[in-house]
Amino acid sequence: MDQIFAGKVALVSGAGKNIGRAIALDLARRGASVVVNGRSDRGAVDAVVAEINAAGGQALGCMADVADEAQTARMVADAVAAFGGIDVLVCNAGLRRQTKFLDMSLAEWREILSVALDGAFILSRAVVPHMIPRGAGAIVALSGISTHVGTPNRCHVSASKAGLEGLMRALAIELAPHQITCNCVAPGAVDTVRGASAGALPSTLVEKGVPLGRKASVDEISAAVRYLAGPDGRYTTGQTLHVNGGVFLT
Numbered sequence: 001m002d003q004i005f006a007g008k009v010a011l012v013s014g015a016g017k018n019i020g021r022a023i024a025l026d027l028a029r030r031g032a033s034v035v036v037n038g039r040s041d042r043g044a045v046d047a048v049v050a051e052i053n054a055a056g057g058q059a060l061g062c063m064a065d066v067a068d069e070a071q072t073a074r075m076v077a078d079a080v081a082a083f084g085g086i087d088v089l090v091c092n093a094g095l096r097r098q099t100k101f102l103d104m105s106l107a108e109w110r111e112i113l114s115v116a117l118d119g120a121f122i123l124s125r126a127v128v129p130h131m132i133p134r135g136a137g138a139i140v141a142l143s144g145i146s147t148h149v150g151t152p153n154r155c156h157v158s159a160s161k162a163g164l165e166g167l168m169r170a171l172a173i174e175l176a177p178h179q180i181t182c183n184c185v186a187p188g189a190v191d192t193v194r195g196a197s198a199g200a201l202p203s204t205l206v207e208k209g210v211p212l213g214r215k216a217s218v219d220e221i222s223a224a225v226r227y228l229a230g231p232d233g234r235y236t237t238g239q240t241l242h243v244n245g246g247v248f249l250t
Helices: 018-029 042-054 069-083 106-134 155-174 218-229
Strands: 009-012 033-038 058-063 088-091 137-142 180-187 240-243
Touching: 009 018, 009 069, 018 033, 018 042, 018 058, 018 088, 018 218, 033 042, 033 069, 042 058, 058 069, 069 106, 088 106, 088 218, 106 137, 106 155, 106 180, 137 155, 137 218, 155 180, 180 218, 218 240
Parallel strands: 009 033, 009 088, 033 058, 088 137, 137 180, 180 240
Antiparallel strands: none
16 A cells, blocks of 8 residues: 555544544555544544554554643644654544524533634644644644535534634645645545434435435545645645535535
């Protein structure tokens, strides 16, 4: 397999399951040393680390709430101590809820935004100082189709992802002098195990509403992240790459 990330270090938030796990494994298979982050499920994080190490890769498991500055700072310090720096940051951590707008509390609104949006800000601010001395870097954030097509009962999720895309566009310009690219991947329906709090898949995203007629695999999402983070994506920045089977066009 092409070792396009040989000598590189990647930090993937929310990497214990589903899309985050697939991204961490893919980067490791292609040569990166990977920091596998999770917030509460230590078993899932340890399993990903063990899988990477068993395949001959290098991985470090770090439990941290990315919405917490102190925890994130400790995780980044541990990553730099273990691997010498960070070249790739994947902001994948996020929460999903299904709550009607008029039933939504301010606390729930803030909880959702704190992980996807605040977390990406806190992570990026902690990691970028370690990318700059390495002469380049890549930040890839996981957005979603909901913020583009409108989805009921998810206004907080949609707002967090819209803010995430705005953050990446702004950072793309501000960090360009350091050769740090900043992009988003916006998945649609993906074949993953949905947590109970995520609720049922919105009707706009079921297979019959997807022009290609199916859900994406996690590997198709990780391939998009790989492109944006890898050598072929060095001239792509400030973009949102839609990987949703054509839903964005309907």
